[in-house]
Amino acid sequence: MAREAESWAAHAHRVLAASRHHTGAARRAVLELLDSQPCALSAVEIEDALRTSERPVARASIYRILDELERLRLIQKVQVGQAMTRYEPVRGGDEHHHHLVCDSCGTVIPFSDSRLESAIRDLSRRVPMRVAEHEIVLHGECRSCTD
Amino acid sequence: MAREAESWAAHAHRVLAASRHHTGAARRAVLELLDSQPCALSAVEIEDALRTSERPVARASIYRILDELERLRLIQKVQVGQAMTRYEPVRGGDEHHHHLVCDSCGTVIPFSDSRLESAIRDLSRRVPMRVAEHEIVLHGECRSCTD
């Protein structure tokens, strides 16, 4: 993919600006936080992280912003089975990926596998539904928890 | 698998009896309700259904019973991405399966695919985690919603 120079946050900001009028400070704070993180964050984690930052953002705003980002396909929900919903940026260049979840400590680790993807692509054609997305979660115990 | 004659509820009841001492009426009510349903139910749906039945069961008991049934691998959690967790019987003869979820009407359709399973089995060995389970959900629109 071209233009790896533009950050995801900048890209998302442009898309947001194009789709509606205002683009407040709360949005920018959420975008930058999401962009800086290696993996999916929950709304509560975002709220906590921003509370102690230079730009705190209210819970209602966080959920509103996440909803809109999801509608615009700029972020993606990650349901890791347990409690909270997590969200992560959809980066153009990145490959599509899935998640390992440690059932002991809750850590989420991304992975991707082309054989899996091709099996899914193939399967999607044979199934009684127009498949738009798929989600794969492997559960177990991570290295630090088994030690 | 042999003995298809025995209902899942009866089988589950035996397993429960073997694994601990008491087997109360609340358990029997939950087992029978689960057995009679075509697809996965949420805890709240179970509570509602039993409230108006001849054997109401308290919420705490329902969650306790579901937890135990899951530990014994008699039922399986189904996280269809959205809100509530759903549970469905694991019937011996059935193969391990996953779910298609229609994002318009919420219908859940089971499917299984051996190529997918083998890709997952294979992948599980190469990943930095001791993988115990996996969950695959395909989202999209079912036939009746696309028409």
Add this chain to the structure above:
DNA sequence: ACAGGAATGAGATTCAGTCTCATTACACTG
């Protein structure tokens, strides 16, 4: 700089799921 409307914040509210503890009922024993 200003006006109008979108974005935001604070807090109340909802709702699934958990916890506690008093009560009930099962299952074994004699």
Add this chain to the structure above:
DNA sequence: CAGTGTAATGAGACTGAATCTCATTCCTGT
């Protein structure tokens, strides 16, 4: 088949994520 120890159950308080409301703030185009 009554008694007893222990597991199961029920009622309701509680938690925590997510939603809603509405007053306030602050973008953005003019």
